[in-house]
Amino acid sequence: MDKQRLAGKNILVTGAAQGMGAAIAIDYAAQGAKVCLADVNLDGVAKVVQEITDAGGIATWVKLDVTSEVDAVAAVAHTVAEFGSINVLVNNAGVNKPLFFLDITRENWDRIMDVNAWGTLNCMQAAAAQMKAQGKQDFPYKIINVGSILSREAYDDVVVYSASKHAVLAMIKGGAKALIEHNITVNGYGPGVVRTELWEQLDRDLVAIGKFAKEGESMDSLAENMILMKRYSYPEDVVGTSSFLASADSDYMTGQLIMIDGGMVIQ
Ligand SMILES: NC(=O)c1ccc[n+]([C@@H]2O[C@H](COP(=O)([O-])OP(=O)(O)OC[C@H]3O[C@@H](n4cnc5c(N)ncnc54)[C@H](O)[C@@H]3O)[C@@H](O)[C@H]2O)c1
Numbered sequence: 637m638d639k640q641r642l643a644g645k646n647i648l649v650t651g652a653a654q655g656m657g658a659a660i661a662i663d664y665a666a667q668g669a670k671v672c673l674a675d676v677n678l679d680g681v682a683k684v685v686q687e688i689t690d691a692g693g694i695a696t697w698v699k700l701d702v703t704s705e706v707d708a709v710a711a712v713a714h715t716v717a718e719f720g721s722i723n724v725l726v727n728n729a730g731v732n733k734p735l736f737f738l739d740i741t742r743e744n745w746d747r748i749m750d751v752n753a754w755g756t757l758n759c760m761q762a763a764a765a766q767m768k769a770q771g772k773q774d775f776p777y778k779i780i781n782v783g784s785i786l787s788r789e790a791y792d793d794v795v796v797y798s799a800s801k802h803a804v805l806a807m808i809k810g811g812a813k814a815l816i817e818h819n820i821t822v823n824g825y826g827p828g829v830v831r832t833e834l835w836e837q838l839d840r841d842l843v844a845i846g847k848f849a850k851e852g853e854s855m856d857s858l859a860e861n862m863i864l865m866k867r868y869s870y871p872e873d874v875v876g877t878s879s880f881l882a883s884a885d886s887d888y889m890t891g892q893l894i895m896i897d898g899g900m901v902i903q
Pocket residue numbers: 650651652653654655656657674675676677680700701702703727728729730731751755782783784785826827828829830831832833834835
């Protein structure tokens with residue numbers, strides 16, 4: 637690993653207390669970035685920051701509910717106060733709660749859309765305003781939005797989540813067009829089936845609504861029947877792409893969503 641690949645990058649990662657957000661924050665710091673980890677789970681982010689600093693990296697944490705405009709502005713301000721500026725935002729925070737199509741409630745819609753869709757736009761706006769105020773720099777500012785296989789596909793039990801991740805894709809495309817005048821690129825990546833707490837909970841919820849008979853079956857069944865590589869993934873599987881998108885190697889890219897799904901949704 638190039639320990640200096642991300643030197644000079646000051647990166648804010650949302651939803652960084654666990655799962656993929658924690659994994660990419662640890663990877664960014666190992667490659668020389670200064671990383672601000674933001675989450676509603678303060679104990680979680682504090683522990684990950686400790687892990688990073690124990691390994692010699694530079695990191696800080698801040699409380700952030702991505703649905704709050706006040707929190708989003710404060711998280712960006714904290715990053716700037718600690719590191720001097722912000723160069724990269726990773727919109728990773730996300731939630732899911734499966735329900736079959738005819739069972740979807742207004743509450744289910746509001747919660748998932750609020751965190752995944754509005755939360756992404758909210759943090760994009762807060763970071764972009766700061767990047768714009770910082771003015772032009774030699775390399776592009778970067779916003780990285782975490783989409784999903786469900787940014788390009790939809791299944792009967794996760795329609796709201798799919799709608800929210802299609803919205804994330806729309807914000808990658810529209811954000812790229814809107815923000816390039818401020819030297820900000822917008823890209824993203826779409827994980828497939830990743831073994832994190834989100835999927836462990838999803839697995840339990842899928843049993844509860846009757847989609848699968850027993851816990852653990854959902855991941856194994858999808859791996860066997862729908863993933864070309866015949867295995868589900870782990871947070872470590874996304875760090876290469878998240879690192880690429882934060883680095884100079886992706887400077888001539890904007891408006892793109894890269895799938896990291898072992899060959900599940902190919903378009
Ligand atoms: N696990 C998968 O299979 C999978 C697949 C495709 C996409 N994704 C997406 O990847 C991202 C990370 O997922 P994960 O599997 O690591 O999930 P996770 O549940 O392990 O971690 C998500 C983190 O987001 C935080 N969070 C939730 N709501 C928040 C809010 N309102 N404000 C701030 N933080 C909040 C949680 O506290 C948690 O630390 C999400 O956007 C998710 O939708 C996950």
